[in-house]
Structures are given as structure tokens and as C-alpha cells.
Amino acid sequence: MPTEAQADKKPRRPRAKPAAAVPATDLPAAAAATPAPAAPAGPVVDLPDEGQARAVIDAVLPQVDAGRFAVKRVVGEALAVTAHAFTDGHDKVRVRLCLRKEGADAWQETEMQAVGNDVWSAACTPDAQGRWRYTVCAWVDHFQSWRAELLRRLDLADILIAARVGAELVRQASERAEGDDRARLARLAENLRSRAEQAGRATIAEMDSVSQEVASIKAAALSEDLAALADLYPDRSHAVWWSPEGLPLVVDRERAAFSSWYEMFPRSAALEEGRHGTFKDVQARLPYVAEMGFDVLYLPPIHPIGRARRKGRNNTLVAQEGDVGSPWAIGAEEGGHKDVLPALGTPEDFRELVRAANALGIELALDIAFQCAPDHPYVKAHPDWFRKRPDGSVQYAENPPKKYQDIYPFDFETPDWRAMWLELKSVFDHWIGEGVRIFRVDNPHTKAFAFWEWVITAVKAEHPDVLFLAEAFTRPKVMHRLAKLGFSQSYTYFTWRNDRHELMEYFTELAHGPGADYYRPNAWPNTPDILNEHLHHGPRAIFMSRLVLAATLSASYGIYGPPYELLQGEPVKPGSEEYMDSEKYQVRHWGELTLDRPDSIAGFIATVNRIRKENAALHSNASLRFFDTSNPYLIAYAKRDADGRNAVLTVVNIDATFTQSGWVHVDAAWLGADGGSFVAEDLLTGQSFQWQDGGNFVMLVPSQMPAHVIKIRGNA
The missing domain is CATH 2.60.40.1180 (Golgi alpha-mannosidase II)
Structure with missing residues (x-):
């Protein structure tokens, strides 16, 4: 006897082959006298492997670019899926949503419910971080189809015939069942069959009692208990799948979707004016950050700063003695992307800062800027990783009319790209080893998309709890592509959305538009690069209202402080978005920072962040x-x-x-x-x-x- 799995496999019809041409003189006499069979008319056509599969799945939503990229959720967040599924004729279709973690053998299945117009709906909830797969399967359910027809039958003879058909379907279900259910279904099938046969043998004189018996048989056949039991063991031999391997789903921890960020320059953290701040000074500021209710403390680059072509205060081209340069001009003789600026402290000081922050419920986010100062060790060791100008010098970064003479961008078309990719990944690996689990990535849109897809996938395969924020203020499609490639969160245009219509249109798009399943917005009213004009010399109220908008319109938001809470709004010149005396180029002194400082809205920020944490409605954008x-x-x-x-x-x-x-x-x-x-x-x-x-x-x-x-x- 064939096994059940073997029985489910339907043999393909063999391809007809034309007979070889053989001379008649080579055939035996009797054979030569026998007419050859006629050749099949028309071209030879292959038949499908599953010609008996009648269910159709016409669409499955959500999916990103037909499954090319992953839908995103966080642990415990439901993935609501709709499918368009139907069959020919009037038979009933069963549809299930299937979910499994990558690497697992079995699917977790959830019955989908019909919501009208051949649309089916269900939700499943992934319970662990990592990569998952989801899909939909459907099949014609002969038991439910039979049950629906029996419900409409009125003729006694028809009911008895239908009861015997149903008995056979229940018997088949018993063969698929396990344990006590197997015996129970077999008994129900036999009872239904024997009662129907006995009633069918009744004489005309017995018709009155037969009529009552047939009604009883119909009621038994339509029993909800029988239906519930038989439904557990459907015949899925002709099931169809939307995608046997499933559509991709990335599941992150909650902070990927709900977070409050505070940006601080460590070198400006000292209490004493005129002193370069250290990691220990940042550690002393941690209670203040915690009191304001922030759960992510983001530090700009903490690496050695280049001396060659160092920028001076307010982005002047020539640095004066004592100028500290831009933290984004990474690398000097002290080291590069895996090293810390000695003026900030030691690697152990950094590790202690990470531990102290975690103890207060704060995670440290580190800036990753893949670019180099002219004196970065990479420039000497790997000159082919950088683009050359006609005169042989290295091309510095430009975004005309802006020029960044102190920064060399990597050349992602270098023939040595494989070695460069591996080295850049090792930068993430290093800081993960130092306890960092969140990275704010500087200008990712100026690096190869293929690199980001590879490195984020590789890092998260080893550390699924790692999160990436894309700092890309660029064209919408580019920002969305970065989110599709794997960035956990993305900066937004919130800074430039000021009137009611702009805000409504933009945040409706973010919450309900096509990017809602993969683009997680992080709204910032200011950054070290962006002091928008509406904040220029603005009154206290504008800083308060913009903070409320960012913190309640978006489940994730951040501020660059202390300038924000201290109501700093002086641009370097009228119309500019650069801060006067920007911390990007010099050390600033902010004094003692407290919630009740009169020139600060820190206490107000603490209230807003407490409201966010206490109200689950603000933890998501889906219902906006x-x-x-x-x-x-x-x-x-x-x-x-x-x-x-x-x-x-x-x-x-x-x-x-x-x-x-x-x-x-x-x-x-x-x-x-x-x-x-x-x-x-x-x-x-x-x-x-x-x-x-x-x-x-x-x-x-x-x-x-x-x-x-x-x-x-x-x-x-």
C-alpha cells in the first residue's frame, strides 16, 4: 500500500513521443501488415503537476515590493494579513495564515476568516526577535462544502444520499485523525452511514417515522460538534500556497518602534567652563537624561579627530590653535573607527558609561559615519578605498555648494570592495562587543545600497537586537529604499513640516501610506545640522509645541540637547540652518542642567515623556x-x-x-x-x-x- 504522502502525489501524464521512422522492409511480415497507430494531432502539451488543485490565492497583503523586502514588526505586535482567495463553483474554501521563524521546520497556522468579497483576514503575533516568514495556504474543503449543501436540502431521499456521502467524508477524516479523535470520528461516520442506509430501506407505510428519523439524521450531520472535530483534520492534499517559502518578516524589539532619543556631545558635558568633557562627565549627566524620560542617549562620533584640514569654529576653513575639529572628521594617528578620542577617556571609561546608562534604563546609541579624515589610518593602509582626482589627490566630500575638505568618502566602486565591506562590518562588530546595540548611521544614502542590505542582514543574523537609525535627509524614494534594506528607523521631514495641512498630509502618509509596514519614522525638531527657521530666536512656546508634535505624532522622536531644552535658536547667519557656535566645531559649556532651570523646558519634556510611557496609544503610529x-x-x-x-x-x-x-x-x-x-x-x-x-x-x-x-x- 502506498503511504499517505505517496498517495497525495499525482503522476504526471507522460509526454507522447512520435514513433521512429523504420523502413517497412525491416519489419516482420505480420507487423508490416498491421497499421501503425495514428500520431496525436497538434503540438505536444505538458500538463500541470497539480491539476486537481482548485483553490486560488489572488493576493496576500502586506508585502513589500512583491516580497523582495521584509515587512517589519516588533515582538508582541500583531501582523494582520489579508488574502484574496476563492475557487470555482460553489464549494467552500478554507484559508490559513502560516508563520514560522527562519530555520524552523513547522509553520504556526491561524485560521483566516472571510470578511466579504472573497477577502480573508487573520492576525498572528511573532514572539521572538529575528527573521520570520509568513504565507497563506488554501484548499477546497469538501466537508464544509457538503455541510453547506446539506443545510439547503429538503427532499428526504436527497438528504439520505447526502448523509451517506458525508459519512464517507467523516470516515476519511478519521483516517487523518490522531488519538481519541480517530476512534470518535470513525464511530460518528459509521453511525451516520448505518442510520442513513436503514432509513433508506423503509417501506411506504413507515414514511411518517422515517421523516422524523431523516430530520434527526440531518441534525446529527449538521452538528457543530461534528463540524468542529472534522475541521481539525481537513483533506489538504490539493492545498495551494501563495509562496511555499513565505514572505519575509523582520521582528525587532520594542525600542525599534517606540523610543525617545536625546543627543549630547560628550566633549561639551563638563560642568567647568573651558574644560573638554569626558565619558565620566557624560556619566554624571545620565540622571538628568533619565529624569527627562529619555531611553536612548545618542553620542556623535567618539573617535580620534583628524588634524589634517581640520575645520575651525563655525566651519571656518582654517583651524586656530586649540580648535577641536569636527567629530565626523574621523581618524588620526591615535586610531580610527574602532578607537576613542583620548580626550574623552579610555575604552574602559566608555564601557563603564554603557553599564551606567543601562542601569538607568537608557541605551547608548553610537554614531557610525563611514568616512575618514585625511590622516585616518585607512587612507595610508588602503589608498585604493578612496577616489582620486586627476592630480592624484584624494577627492574630499562635497555636496555643492557645501564642501567638506576635512572628510574623505569611501569609494564603493573600488576593486577591493570585498575587503572594504568586511572591514566596515568589523566596525559594527567592535562596538557591539563594547555593549552598543543601537547605531545612528550618518548619511547612509551616500554609500552603496547593496552594502547596507548586506551588512545589516549580517549583523542582525548574529545580533537580532541591534537597531539602526538612518540619518538620511534626501529624496523620499531613497529614504524609503534605505528602510527597505533593513534600517530599523528613519529620520523624517518633520523639521520642515510646519503648518496644519503639511503636518496632516505627511503624518497620514507615514502612518497609513504604503511605507507603513517598513518605514518607522523618528521625528526630530532639531539636530546639530538643522536649526529650522521657525526656531530662529523662537519663543518658549514654539519649542514646547514642536516637542509635543514630535512626541505624539511619532512613536519615536528625539531632540538635540541641551540646545533644545535651553531654547537655543541663534543661527550662524540669517536664513541659515547652522547653529551659531555649533558644537560640531567647538566645545560648548551648558552649566548645570536641571528640570527646574528657569531658562529650560526640561521639566516640560519630562512630563511629555512620562505621558508617552504611560499611554500605550502613543507607542504606535498605526491608529493615528x-x-x-x-x-x-x-x-x-x-x-x-x-x-x-x-x-x-x-x-x-x-x-x-x-x-x-x-x-x-x-x-x-x-x-x-x-x-x-x-x-x-x-x-x-x-x-x-x-x-x-x-x-x-x-x-x-x-x-x-x-x-x-x-x-x-x-x-x-
Whole structure:
């Protein structure tokens, strides 16, 4: 007897071969007298291997570029999948969502439910970091098809015939069953068969009692218990798969989707004016960062800084004595990308900083800038890794009209690219070994895309908890490509989105557009490179309102401090986005930093970050919804958590100068207040208001509080 697996395999029809031409004189006399069989008419056509497979899967969503790139989720976050699946005729289709971790043999399967128009839906939840696969399988379910037909049958004879057909289907299910279920299904099948046969032999005189028996047989055949048991052991011999190997899914830890970043230059961390800061000074600032509620402390490059062509203060071309240069001009005689600037401390000082930060619930993020100062050791050891100009000198970095004479970019078209790739990966490996698990990558769009796909995949295969933030302010498609290649988070255009229409359009795209399954935004109101014009000499209210927008519109956000909380808004010249006396080129002194410092909004930032942590609605962008306002200077939006138990409504006055008022029109049911009215608790001020479905009046005075961050407390 063939095994079940062998029985499922259907033999292919052999290809017909034309007979060889043989002279008649070579044949025996009897054979020569026998007419040769007629050759098949028309061309020879191969038949499919699975001609009996009738289910069709027409689409599976989400997927990124037809499965070329991975969808992204975090541990514990549901992956909701829809599939378009159907079959010919009126038979019933069963559809399942299948999930497995790469390397695992078995799929975890979830039954998909029909939601109309041949669309099926289900969700699964990956429970570990790493690379996963998901797909959909479907098959014609003969048991459920038979059950649906039996439900419609009224003729007694038809019911009895159908019952016997069903009995055979149940018997077949018993052969696929295991344990006690096998015997139970066999008994049910035999009972159904024997009752149907006995009723079929009844005489005309017995028809009244037979009618009752047939009704009883039909009820037994349609039993929910029988259906539930038989459904456990379907016949999937003709199942079809959307993709047998599955679509790619990358699962990260929660911080990939929800994080609060604080950027600090270590060399400016000293309390004493005029002294170069150290890792120990940064360590002394950690309680302040923790009190503000940040969970990622990002440090610009900490490596030796080149002396050749060093930039001076405010990006002057000639450095003066004592000028410290740009941290992004990496490498000098003290070392390169795997070394630390001696003025900051020792490698052990860095390790102690990492440990101290982790003890306070803060992770250290390190800047990785793949570029070199002219005196970096790589330049001497591997001159072919850099592009040459016609005069034989190395081409420095340019972004016309900007010039970076103190930086040499790598040449990703070098013939020695393999060695260069391996060396650059070893930079990540080194700092991972030092305890770093988050990297902010400088200008990744100026390096080869193929390199990023390879190195991120390789690093995460060894360390799935490592996260990468792409610092790429460039064209949208380029930014999205980097996210597809594997970057865990991406910078955004938030800094340049200021009016209500711009903010609504952009964040709707980020939350609900085609990139939502792979592009995780990280919103920054400022960076060392970007002091946007709306912050120039701005009042306190603009720094507060922009922080609220970044922190509530995006699940991940960051600020460059202390300049941000200290309300620094002086550009190097009018219209420039460069800070005056930028820390990129000199040491700054910020004094003692506390939450209650009068020229600071650190206490306000701490409140916003506490609100973020305490409200699950703000941990994701998936539910973001904007509400209408009667005043264009008021923007209103809300988020709710996956369970619908937590909802947060934010209203911001985007005019930092004047009081703005108007009507905010909300959907109370969407916010979880089914009664139409609800208590709105402002988490920034502690005030509570009674709101209702529809219009609610709001007035925001910038000099007092430019925003509401409202928790919905249920029906009023």
C-alpha cells in the first residue's frame, strides 16, 4: 500500500513521443501488415503537476515590493494579513495564515476568516526577535462544502444520499485523525452511514417515522460538534500556497518602534567652563537624561579627530590653535573607527558609561559615519578605498555648494570592495562587543545600497537586537529604499513640516501610506545640522509645541540637547540652518542642567515623556487619526491602542505668538466614549473638561500652554 504522502502525489501524464521512422522492409511480415497507430494531432502539451488543485490565492497583503523586502514588526505586535482567495463553483474554501521563524521546520497556522468579497483576514503575533516568514495556504474543503449543501436540502431521499456521502467524508477524516479523535470520528461516520442506509430501506407505510428519523439524521450531520472535530483534520492534499517559502518578516524589539532619543556631545558635558568633557562627565549627566524620560542617549562620533584640514569654529576653513575639529572628521594617528578620542577617556571609561546608562534604563546609541579624515589610518593602509582626482589627490566630500575638505568618502566602486565591506562590518562588530546595540548611521544614502542590505542582514543574523537609525535627509524614494534594506528607523521631514495641512498630509502618509509596514519614522525638531527657521530666536512656546508634535505624532522622536531644552535658536547667519557656535566645531559649556532651570523646558519634556510611557496609544503610529478644526492654527489628532482601552487626543496651537481658539470636531465612539460625552483629562496641566461627540471649543494661549494632550476617561 502506498503511504499517505505517496498517495497525495499525482503522476504526471507522460509526454507522447512520435514513433521512429523504420523502413517497412525491416519489419516482420505480420507487423508490416498491421497499421501503425495514428500520431496525436497538434503540438505536444505538458500538463500541470497539480491539476486537481482548485483553490486560488489572488493576493496576500502586506508585502513589500512583491516580497523582495521584509515587512517589519516588533515582538508582541500583531501582523494582520489579508488574502484574496476563492475557487470555482460553489464549494467552500478554507484559508490559513502560516508563520514560522527562519530555520524552523513547522509553520504556526491561524485560521483566516472571510470578511466579504472573497477577502480573508487573520492576525498572528511573532514572539521572538529575528527573521520570520509568513504565507497563506488554501484548499477546497469538501466537508464544509457538503455541510453547506446539506443545510439547503429538503427532499428526504436527497438528504439520505447526502448523509451517506458525508459519512464517507467523516470516515476519511478519521483516517487523518490522531488519538481519541480517530476512534470518535470513525464511530460518528459509521453511525451516520448505518442510520442513513436503514432509513433508506423503509417501506411506504413507515414514511411518517422515517421523516422524523431523516430530520434527526440531518441534525446529527449538521452538528457543530461534528463540524468542529472534522475541521481539525481537513483533506489538504490539493492545498495551494501563495509562496511555499513565505514572505519575509523582520521582528525587532520594542525600542525599534517606540523610543525617545536625546543627543549630547560628550566633549561639551563638563560642568567647568573651558574644560573638554569626558565619558565620566557624560556619566554624571545620565540622571538628568533619565529624569527627562529619555531611553536612548545618542553620542556623535567618539573617535580620534583628524588634524589634517581640520575645520575651525563655525566651519571656518582654517583651524586656530586649540580648535577641536569636527567629530565626523574621523581618524588620526591615535586610531580610527574602532578607537576613542583620548580626550574623552579610555575604552574602559566608555564601557563603564554603557553599564551606567543601562542601569538607568537608557541605551547608548553610537554614531557610525563611514568616512575618514585625511590622516585616518585607512587612507595610508588602503589608498585604493578612496577616489582620486586627476592630480592624484584624494577627492574630499562635497555636496555643492557645501564642501567638506576635512572628510574623505569611501569609494564603493573600488576593486577591493570585498575587503572594504568586511572591514566596515568589523566596525559594527567592535562596538557591539563594547555593549552598543543601537547605531545612528550618518548619511547612509551616500554609500552603496547593496552594502547596507548586506551588512545589516549580517549583523542582525548574529545580533537580532541591534537597531539602526538612518540619518538620511534626501529624496523620499531613497529614504524609503534605505528602510527597505533593513534600517530599523528613519529620520523624517518633520523639521520642515510646519503648518496644519503639511503636518496632516505627511503624518497620514507615514502612518497609513504604503511605507507603513517598513518605514518607522523618528521625528526630530532639531539636530546639530538643522536649526529650522521657525526656531530662529523662537519663543518658549514654539519649542514646547514642536516637542509635543514630535512626541505624539511619532512613536519615536528625539531632540538635540541641551540646545533644545535651553531654547537655543541663534543661527550662524540669517536664513541659515547652522547653529551659531555649533558644537560640531567647538566645545560648548551648558552649566548645570536641571528640570527646574528657569531658562529650560526640561521639566516640560519630562512630563511629555512620562505621558508617552504611560499611554500605550502613543507607542504606535498605526491608529493615528486627524480631526477637523475650525481654526487652521489648531491641529487635532488622536491615537488609540490595539485593544481600544487607551486613547489620547492632542490639540496643538502651531502659532507660537498669538492665542488661537476654535472648534475641534471629534468622533467620541472612535475615542472609546460610546455614550457621546466623556471626561477629557489634560495630562499636561491636570485639568479636566467635559467633552462630547462633535464640536468642542478650545482656546490655547502660547504663553501659558500651547497644547492639550488629553486622555479619554470614558463616558461623562
